[in-house]
Amino acid sequence: MDYPPLRDYGVIGNDDRCALVSRTGSIDWCCFPHLEDASVFARVLDVDRGGHFAVSPTAAHESNHRYVDRTNVLETTFETERGQATVTDFMPIRNGREAGSGRGRDDGHDYAFDFDHEGDANRFQQAIYRLLECDRGDVEFGLEFAPRFDYARVTPTFERVADGVVARGDDRSLFLYTGSESPLDDLTVSESDATVSGTVSLAAGDRWWTGIQYGGRGPLSSIDLGACLDGTKRYWRDWLGTRDGAPGTMPERWYEAVVRSELVLKLLIHHETGAIPAAATTSIPEKIGSDRTWDYRYNWIRDAKFTVQALHDTGHEREGREYFDWFADVARTDPDEIQPLYSLHGETGDAVAEQTLEHLSGYRDTGPVRVGNAAAPQQQLDVYGTIVQALYETVQFDVSVPIEDDWDALRDIVDYVCAHWDERDAGIWEFREEQRHFLHSKLLCWVALDRGIVLARENDLEAPLEEWKDSRAAVREAIEERGYSESAGSFVQYFGSEEALDATALLLPIYEFLPPEDDRVQSTIDAVLERLTTDDGLVVRFVDSEVREDEEEPFLLCSFWLIDALVLSNRLERAREYFESVLEYASPLGLYSEKVDPDTGELLGNFPQAFSHLGLINSATYLSRALEVDGDVSPENFDPGHVETLFRR
Incomplete structure (x- = not known):
């Protein structure tokens, strides 16, 4: 067979x-x-x-x-x-x-x-x-x-x-x-x-x-x-719920894709803890014949910010609150012990230790088959910003959340970022070969400091604000001076690189690090369009990196990041074109895996993938909001005041 x-x-x-x-x-x-x-x-x-x-x-x-x-x-x-x-x-x-x-x-x-x-x-x-x-x-x-x-x-x-x-x-x-x-x-x-x-x-x-x-x-x-x-x-x-038909200007096809994505997420949510695994499977390869076969049946901290947005945008406040409770428990851990991923019951150590099953050949004879994930003990500095952002997002959506109850833990996290932001780490893509000063990790350290300052100020909470502001300024200076390449005309994957381009640079305007009209943001988007994006709007994670060889298979979440960045830039027609194109790569049942082969349409990676469906929900709702304001805008008609940020302030 x-x-x-x-x-x-x-x-x-x-x-x-x-x-x-x-x-x-x-x-x-x-x-x-x-x-x-x-x-x-x-x-x-x-x-x-x-x-x-x-x-x-x-x-x-x-x-x-x-x-x-x-x-x-x-x-x-x-x-x-x-x-x-x-x-x-x-x-x-x-x-x-x-x-x-x-x-x-x-x-x-x-x-x-x-x-x-x-x-x-x-x-x-x-x-x-x-x-x-x-x-x-x-x-x-x-x-x-x-x-x-x-x-x-x-x-x-x-x-x-x-x-x-x-x-x-x-x-x-x-x-x-x-x-x-x-x-x-x-x-x-x-x-x-x-x-x-x-x-x-x-x-x-x-x-x-x-x-x-x-x-x-x-x-x-x-x-x-x-x-x-x-x-x-x-x-x-x-x-x-009782929603009948597509809300607002959202086309029916988009709405159906959002509903299917909601149902996928609900399938994955663990009813005992509120945790959400990255996918339902293990070891489906990112590329047939490669050894990039990972176990995704765990909850990654970095998913939190996108998960909170998606659950609240689709009206699932209970699940959003339960997920908040899950990562609020993680936040109460000693910051030095916070890990990138946890079991669905919140366990670490042996519960997520990686082992190889030599007796199984792997999907389409591509191994190794792994259970557990060795990324769990990695240092990934982005997790701290993710936690603070997710808590910040939850407070924006639900004013009844008692932020005071978690403030001591949150303050410890921001203090930890002050002390460790300038260290090397494994990065969002969990490179196992070496650590670098990855731009995305620094960006999320800035997010932790910035959102921490806002939460303290708006809620009159005790915090060393001057120290946090000094660290925030230092992170900004490092990103702007060491993370941008004039020769590439883009922010790059890690400090010191001249050419390594990474799709995570698209998050700079989304997190409000820089306004979307900033020339460096616009040139970064243009560089992503030129070097990382297929004609159909599919985006690979990175190119020209010294850390690992280029990947040919687009990562679906990155495609949704590009759509969001285009919305912020008021390039709405291209954003809509790419969103419609990405919808074509879903399975006949409306399901997405982690990656896709742009030539054959073959789905690759673990399946179904929560990150892909989260990205779809957020881009569909975000793009629809923008189109309600400007229904007919050409890419050249740039007016950043027409659209709000993805993560509300």
Whole structure:
């Protein structure tokens, strides 16, 4: 079997559990009990050893899939010569956060989930349900259930039970539900290849449920699965709210992309802590054949500022507040111990230590397969500015946030920046080879000082303001004198370089370090357009760097940064053109990975990628606001007063 392209995968999930489902009906990636735990299916990382759970017609067929409108419920439709059938995949969501019961209506059906204790409620969510329906004619489906515990390091044993099969490996179990009166024919348990297989024949109007339950058999075998499906649809639609149609001047296509991005983010949010991982997968390569394969199932501090903006812009105040609480806890740590990334439960050390899984070949035979991330103990000075900016942003959106409660911790962070801003670090791209004075890190140190001063002044909070102002001035002087290259006509990746250009320079006007009309800002944008940007508006991260070789694959978030910088420059037509172009690179389901091949449109890197979807939300809302002010502006008609900054002051 070949590896499906990432564009052929959909993602389903709930409260920090996700699964990738291929267009051919195979679940090829899933971890239980949480996203950061070991996989039970990992065929996306090794087509032979990884494990999967597939249902698809036994006859030749064509297939396509779509999400049920405004939900994370996935429908895959199969066409054969004899008929048509649909497989509906979803992870159930109990109504509310506490054990108990919930009631509601959707599609004309009542639903209710009742649990005796918290354990039942948790197990309810450790499941994937699959509904097979024959729409016309007749269709025979084949089923293959091949779990592989602990990243395929443990081969299961199987036990037949009345309503299915239980797979066990070490202290873990996975229950395959087939029903007590199953139409499944020729159910076979093969111990030699550790696979359960069978067929089921459906005629027009027939329906059959199957699914898996992690850690036990109940309540999968005892609940009303049809009502559960209806309730899950209702949950997603209720969470999105009652917004009908695109707001303001936002085109419907943009609005649909924003809604899908919201739903992706909600899939990734960990319900216990509010943390948001960078992506749902590990080790999908940034380039086929390269060793740039990283585990992204952790929460990066640097994502905070963009996350806060996106959640509040889309009206999800509760999630924004929970995320605030998560990184506010991080901020209370000794600044010297703050790390760039954490587990979704806030852990460091062994919980995120990197190891290589030599027994897995990697996506499209590109390894190594890594779990954990060695960037965790790096010094990345940008994290401090990110924390201060995110807290600052949250206060702007929600005046009820008691900034006084976190002020001591925030003041310690700003003091730390005063003492350490002029040190070398690993930078935003987490270079493992060497440390430099990266411009982005210095910019975020300036942000920490600037926003700290503003927060202290506006809230009458105690702070060594003169010392902070002196340090802020010193950082500004260093950036302006050592970070700009006259020969390149641009701010550069690190101090002292003449030619190394980095897309992070686009953030200088976005963070209000310099006004967008500054000649150096405009020449930097022009240099990015000339040297980093494709004709379609896709932006690579850097070029001509001594730290690492150039990358050919554009980084999607950088494309959204360029769009935002163009908006600030009032180059609205080009910003709109590029935004429309980037939308074309989404998968048919509206999903983005980390990178994209501009020649083939192939998605690359971990998938789906939170950073890409955050960038889309922010650029769509930001560009729409600007277009409401100036609906018809040529790139030459520059008037910075027409647009506000992305991060409000």
